[in-house]
Amino acid sequence: MLKDTQKAWFKEAKYGLFIHWGLYAILAGEYKGKETKRIGEWIMNHMDIPPEEYRELAKQFNPTKFDAMKLVKMAKEQWGMKYLVFTAKHHEGFAMYHSNSSAYNVVDATPYKRDVVMDLKEACDAYDMKFGLYYSQAQDWDDPNGLRAGHDDSKKDFDAYLEAKCIPQLKEICTQYGDLGLIWFDTPQDMTLEQSDKLIDIVRELQPECIVSGRIGNNRGDYLSTNDNFIPLLPYDGDWEVPATLNETWGYKKSDHDWKDPDEILSLLLKINGRGGNYLLNIGPDGDGNVPQASVDILNTVGKYVTANADSIYGTRALDFYAYELSWALFTAKD
Numbered sequence: 001m002l003k004d005t006q007k008a009w010f011k012e013a014k015y016g017l018f019i020h021w022g023l024y025a026i027l028a029g030e031y032k033g034k035e036t037k038r039i040g041e042w043i044m045n046h047m048d049i050p051p052e053e054y055r056e057l058a059k060q061f062n063p064t065k066f067d068a069m070k071l072v073k074m075a076k077e078q079w080g081m082k083y084l085v086f087t088a089k090h091h092e093g094f095a096m097y098h099s100n101s102s103a104y105n106v107v108d109a110t111p112y113k114r115d116v117v118m119d120l121k122e123a124c125d126a127y128d129m130k131f132g133l134y135y136s137q138a139q140d141w142d143d144p145n146g147l148r149a150g151h152d153d154s155k156k157d158f159d160a161y162l163e164a165k166c167i168p169q170l171k172e173i174c175t176q177y178g179d180l181g182l183i184w185f186d187t188p189q190d191m192t193l194e195q196s197d198k199l200i201d202i203v204r205e206l207q208p209e210c211i212v213s214g215r216i217g218n219n220r221g222d223y224l225s226t227n228d229n230f231i232p233l234l235p236y237d238g239d240w241e242v243p244a245t246l247n248e249t250w251g252y253k254k255s256d257h258d259w260k261d262p263d264e265i266l267s268l269l270l271k272i273n274g275r276g277g278n279y280l281l282n283i284g285p286d287g288d289g290n291v292p293q294a295s296v297d298i299l300n301t302v303g304k305y306v307t308a309n310a311d312s313i314y315g316t317r318a319l320d321f322y323a324y325e326l327s328w329a330l331f332t333a334k335d
Contacts, residue, residue: 003238005211005222009130009181010239012315013082014273015306017075018134018243018282020250021116022090023057026287029253040284041251044092044141045149051093051142058094058109066116066289072123079299080306082314083130085184085280086120088173090134090251091149093142097176101168104142121177130181133173137166137199137216138189147189162195170199174206182210184225188217196220213241231272235318241278244268246295252284259294262301269302269313270330276318 005011020041029040036043044054075081089095095105097117107113117133124131138158140146145161147153174180183203188196196218203210214221224240226232231242246265249256260268265281272279283295306313316332 001219003214003221003223003240005239007209007211009083010211010223010278013130014278014313014316015081015269016083016085016130016241016278016280017079017081018250018280019084019086019120020090020282020284021087022092022096022251023054023061023094024090024092025063025252025285026057026060028287029249029255035255036253039251040249040253040256041090041092043251054092055104055109055142058104058106059111061106061110061287062112063285063287063289064112066119066285068116068119068123069126071291072120072127072129074296075299076127076129078307079303080310080313081129081281083132083181084120084124085132085134085182086117088117088133088135089140089169091136091139091141091187093136093140093146095169097173099169099172101172102165117173117177125178131177132180132182132184133177134184134186135170135173136187137170137185138191139187140165149187149189153190158190159195162198167199167202170202171206174203174210180207180210182213183207184213185216185221186213188215191217193218193220226277231268232275232277235275235320236277237318238276240276241280242268242272243280243282245282246298250282250284252286252292254286257294259298262298265298265302266305267330269306270332273313273316274319274322274330274332 024041024043027043029036031047036046038046098107098115099105121131138147141148143161145156196216211222214225226242229244247256247258269279283291285291312332319333
């Protein structure tokens with residue numbers, strides 16, 4: 001089925017900023033002196049940290065260096081990005097906004113006591129940036145009935161989790177922050193078609209102009225979301241997006257210095273654009289709220305090219321095919 005958002009802003013954007021941020025940033029990829037061999041934001045699952053122990057991290061979360069206005073201004077004016085997606089709740093189950101349905105949130109459970117989603121929404125409004133929210137609808141490692149990849153969930157009452165936590169929180173993020181550009185769901189696991197549609201219907205009712213990512217499950221999203229860091233070989237005749245990283249991890253991991261070269265990022269951007277897609281590129285702030293300097297340096301360099309050559313990026317369409325494979329050039333197209 002052809003995916004069509006019917007939203008000009010998404011079709012024309014081509015380049016967006018993903019932000020993965022949560023309690024995992026405090027651990028920075030290390031737990032009790034042992035380093036996770038996998039991505040930083042999955043440390044609770046991969047290292048089997050008990051929920052009651054992981055929750056204690058909230059008492060340490062006080063990222064006073066985080067500046068939403070500065071970050072969004074940089075993303076828009078220096079990096080050339082057209083939309084932003086932020087993790088309102090990742091798989092760890094911790095809400096980065098003020099949730100009335102769960103006290104396990106950044107306002108009620110931390111010394112920081114600021115609604116990060118509100119700060120970013122206000123910054124996006126100030127700089128005319130489309131704002132979207134990521135919400136982990138199926139996996140929730142803190143909730144006893146939330147799903148957990150790689151574990152036996154057969155005895156869990158997933159519908160109980162949906163009704164008690166997921167749906168109330170989805171309604172909150174769809175009503176507390178004004179107009180949203182998109183809701184970015186993730187890892188649907190074994191969700192049924194009916195369960196996916198139930199969440200979509202809530203978004204449609206509360207945010208009628210909001211689009212839904214392909215990872216709602218059961219092929220029900222408004223656009224195709226590829227696998228992480230995966231680019232289709234051929235143009236896709238519809239709306240699609242590649243979620244991608246600058247290094248190997250999404251959430252902050254202090255030992256991950258496998259940074260991509262700016263030229264590589266630029267080549268990936270143009271390859272995705274030339275095949276008709278959007279590039280949603282991630283940063284992971286640390287536990288204090290700082291964006292890693294390597295991320296800033298890479299995106300500043302790429303941003304200079306993007307802003308200088310905007311006409312060849314924004315609003316372009318897919319080429320039917322590449323007539324040539326050149327080592328020194330990639331093709332985008334406009335009518």
